[in-house]
Amino acid sequence: DIRPANVLLTEENMVKMTDFGTSRYLNPESIAVTRVGCPPYMAPEHFEGKAVFQSDIYSIGMMFYEMMMGKLPFESFNPLKIEKEVKERLFTALHEKVENLTAGQSAIIMKALAKDYTDRYADAAAFKKAIIKLQEADTAPEIPKGEIPQPSNRPVSDKSPSKKVCFNCGKLLSPRAKICPYCYQKQD
Structure with missing residues (x-):
């Protein structure tokens, strides 16, 4: 059950997950799979009782979506309506709605929210790698040799x-x- 209420941030800025009551670890066949979870953060396959590891990638992607938008992409908080919206994928790419969010940043989140789990990141390591790769590519451009930037003549604001x-x-x-x-x- 990955959702904001189950994510903690330690004093050392380490992210910790809590509430593993619905996790499947060693032998998934020995555990009854139910539709347990918080509907806004559940992947399409989770609604069918067929959660896979990429279902967690979807949940994390939905938390990122909510952080960027300031709200979830659903019009209703009715679980059945949310299930319909998740399965029909009725939300648009973030960079079309969020100012200053690049298409690359949006693409990472939207890939995590892919309707088909095989189109999502294979695991958390692949998700993290995509984020790091984007961060490394998003560095300030180098100033060409020989050019020295001139200071601005504009007054510095005291605001x-x-x-x-x-x-x-x-x-x-x-x-x-x-x-x-x-x-x-x-x-x-």
């Missing part, structure tokens, strides 16, 4: 960016944060 604090946990947030990365509380 500092406004600070935002999570009303739930009190941690300092980015001014544009829609969800607190520490407690996953939506910010208004």
Whole structure:
């Protein structure tokens, strides 16, 4: 059951997962597979009781989607309507909706949310590798040799960016944060 409420951030900024009550480990055939989980974060195959490892990739992708959008992509919180929207894939790519999100960033999240689990990342290591590869490619361009950037003649503004604090946990947030990365509380 991967969802924001089951993700913890330690004081050392390490992410920890909790609530393994529905996990399948050693012998999946010995465990009754049920439709247990939080519908907004359940993969299409999970609704059929056929969860696979890539179902967790979908759940993580949905958390990323929610963090970027500030909300889930569903019009309703009715589990049956969510199941229909998940199976029909009725949500659009993030970069079409989120300002300053690149197509590459959107593509990583949308691949994690692929309708068919075989189109998702094979495992968490592959998902992480895609994120790292994008981060490495997203570096500032080098200044060509021989050119020295000139300082701007514009006056420096004395306005500092406004600070935002999570009303739930009190941690300092980015001014544009829609969800607190520490407690996953939506910010208004």
